[in-house]
Amino acid sequence: MDVVETARRLWRTRVPSVVRERANHVRAARREAAWRKSRDLGDLRRMDPFSTWGSSRGGPIDRVYINQFVEKNAADLRGRALEVMDDHYLKRYGTGVTQIDILDVDDTNPRATFHADIVDAPNIPDDTFECVVLTQVLPLVYDGRAALRTAHRILVPGGVLLATTGGISRIAPLESPVYGHWWHYTSMSAKRLSEEVFGEGNVEVETYGNVLAATGFLFGLGLHDLSMEELSVRDPAYEVTIAIRAVKRV
Secondary structure, X not given: OOHHHHHHHHHHHHOOHHHHHHHHHHHHHHHHHHHHHHHOOOOXXXXXXXXXXXXXXXXXXXXXXXXXXXXXXXXXXXXXXXEEOOOXXXXXXXXXXXXXXXXEOOOOOXXXXXXXXXXXXXXXXXXXXXXEEXXXXXXXXXXXXXXXXXXXXXXXEEEEEEEEEEOOOOOOOOHHHHHOOOOOOOHHHHHHHHHHHHOOOOEEEEEEOOHHHHHHHHOOOEOOOOOHHHHHOOOOOOOOEEEEEEEOOO
16 A cells, blocks of 8 residues: 555544644644745835846746737737747747747847848838737837837738737846837827827727736736736736737728
8 A cells, every 4th residue: 555545544543533633723824824924025125126027936927917918819810920039929829820930130049030120120021920929029129119110011911910018117137238128118108109000990008917016026026926816906007018909901
């Protein structure tokens, strides 16, 4: 008989029920104390965040929102599609995608189909993609309008741009020295800028976040610290992530 199963049988048959109840109560109390300790954030009167993005604490808070947005619009991921730097979201959600292209300004990226700056990418032909995915790219692009014009140009008529951008956020420590971290958008600025390129009525913008999510994100908290129920509350006054869906009309 398995040693663990033998121990469990002896525990059930040889140990008095009153002892078992007390032991189980102690174990439950210890588990509760451990859980509370893991949730205890201590004194927030501090100058240093708990981590950079929350990656060491279960994953970044904003990635939950980006995943939710792309998954919600997974039907737009179809045909030939383009993503910047890698194909993470197209691979994860793009069941209708038939061909994936990757755009990267870094010419050392061996997986990139196109090496170009999205602000000016003449080597990408017009009217090519059913979908373009830009997650967290716009804050790192100084001329956001030009980036959107490129996305519009390379989409086929009826094609869709899915883009996300940070609202309430820290400065990107790795990307800013290389690309610059130029903008923190709001839903209003994201919508107006996108409509200037795609036209009024062709752009939908939604926001994700609340005061707890925004505060936690700035402090470098992660998914181990906040529950999905807490993250799911949306308060338009606290825009952690701003999501754009823009359609190139026929």
